[in-house]
Amino acid sequence: MAKQNIDLSVNGFTYRVAVEPWRSLAEVLREELGLTGTKVGCNQGDCGACTVLIDGRAVSSCLTLAVEAHQRQITTIEGLATSPDHLHPLQRAFIDHGAVQCGFCTAGMILSAKALLDQNPEPSEEEIRQGIAGNLCRCTGYVKIVEAISAAAQTLRGAREER
Amino acid sequence: MAMPHFEHHQPTSLEEALDILTRHGAEAKLMGGGTDLVMKMRAGALEPRHVVSLGRVAGLNRISYRDDDGLVIGGSTRISEVAAHPEVRRHYPALAHACSVMATPQIRNMGTVAGNLANAAPSADTAAPLLAYRASVVLVERGGRRQVKLTDFFKGPGLTDLEPGEILEAIRVPAPPNRCGSAYQRLSERSQVDIAAVGVAGFVALDLAGAIIGARLALSAVAPTPVRCPEAEALLEGQLPTPELLRRASVACVRASRPIDDLRASANYRRSMVQVLSLRVLEQCLALAKGESTPRV
Incomplete structure (x- = not known):
């Protein structure tokens, strides 16, 4: 069966790729586009490591067929920092709060947090925990992650007020 | 397990989707979000030759x-x-x-x-x-x-x-009548991610005198399909709600269940929890119907 040509709009760049229809978005991001920041953990939609944003919503890229993402706006972890010296406030806060240990869940965790903060700039601790309920971390015990997201929310609110 | 190889269709109208579906018959599977279908294909449980995605069908997302x-x-x-x-x-x-x-x-x-x-x-x-x-x-x-x-x-x-x-x-x-309340409670070992071990939904409508004029209860994860509880509903209808009536109705809900033992819960535990959750759901429905509380979503 033939490959299909699709346009993937990832982090503001459009890529024309030919993919087999059964390949997941996670595979295509990693193997065709070289965007290996997106991790594949369970490959069945339970762990959240593969979380990316499609049209602003957090989804499991391991359960998304790449062809389904044709002409949608995709954000991966590579799209968050404006430059290596200018990390996104969530990335900065994860480092500052020790919310990264082995790092495998981090990309998905940060994208779930971004989707949450984009919708709800001032989440309670409970809302943060619900927002990352689809992301498993086996190292941190989540406390540092929740603290980091809360701190990033504050930074982002501050940045908005300055503007 | 490798994914089966299939052709993927993204129709943009209902007519087009129906045409593709009719053309390929049993070889085609419909896909909504793919969260069930992709899993089943990856596990080798389904091997469709054609996957028809509904995501871009105009008018279907509303x-x-x-x-x-x-x-x-x-x-x-x-x-x-x-x-x-x-x-x-x-x-x-x-x-x-x-x-x-x-x-x-x-x-x-x-x-x-x-x-x-x-x-x-x-x-x-x-x-x-x-x-x-x-x-x-x-x-x-x-x-x-x-x-x-x-x-x-x-x-x-x-x-x-x-x-x-x-x-x-x-x-x-259907649109809900005046003076009604409804609620859903589920139980699973983990609060998120996991499939429910027991789920109970209820709906109660009251008349001006406070008697129950409509009651519906439904259970999930405790029978081969999600089910209604006709016996419990019949007990409630036309009655003034009392603690004893609610207790009898919740016991009747257990009789509508046919649970199995599996890794999520034993059948006995499920039966006990159907009674507990049914009672809680009924109390929640009544409080909403009487205007004593507001929906907690």
Whole structure:
């Protein structure tokens, strides 16, 4: 069966790729586009490591067929920092709060947090925990992650007020 | 397990989708959000030659509510969209709650309510509230449409009344009357991600004197399909709610269940929890119907 040509709009760049229809978005991001920041953990939609944003919503890229993402706006972890010296406030806060240990869940965790903060700039601790309920971390015990997201929310609110 | 090789179709109209579906017959599978289908294909449980995606079909992603006509949820509407919809939250809190707590944020952003019903897991979280609200599904094929009550739609684990060549176009839910309340409670060992071990949804409407004029209870994950509890409903209807009446109704709910032992819970535990959750759901429904509390979604 033939490959299909699709346009993937990832982090503001459009890529024309030919993919087999059964390949997941996670595979295509990693193997065709070289965007290996997106991790594949369970490959069945339970762990959240593969979380990316499609049209602003957090989804499991391991359960998304790449062809389904044709002409949608995709954000991966590579799209968050404006430059290596200018990390996104969530990335900065994860480092500052020790919310990264082995790092495998981090990309998905940060994208779930971004989707949450984009919708709800001032989440309670409970809302943060619900927002990352689809992301498993086996190292941190989540406390540092929740603290980091809360701190990033504050930074982002501050940045908005300055503007 | 490697994914089966299939051709992928993304029709943009219902006519086109029905044509593709009819052309390929049993070799085609419909895909809503893909959260069930992709998993089953990857596990080798399904090997369709054609996958027909409903995500780009015009007019299929909608939610509309009218006081005279009730709620319509389109066949490709996402679970998270239903959870967030102000009128669903206001008029159908049991459904909004189910759509807010099931699975994970990612799965709720992908999966559709129609897909949750069509997949027909006994534990389908949206099924119990929709049964309690007396929902119907609109099934469309090339020759026409039919409307099927949700009580007649589920045929067994993974089995529905949906014929090959048919698409679940919409879910229709009657408008709620005055002085009514509804609620859904689920239990699982983990608070998130995991499939429910027991789910109970309820709906109660009261008359001006405070007697129950309509009662519906529905269970998920405790029978081969999501089920209503006719015996409990009959006990409640026409009666003034008393603690003893609610207790008897919750015991009657247990008799509507036919649970199994599995890794999530034993049958005995499920029976006990059907009684506990039914009572809590009824109390929640009554408090809402009397205006003593506001929906917690």
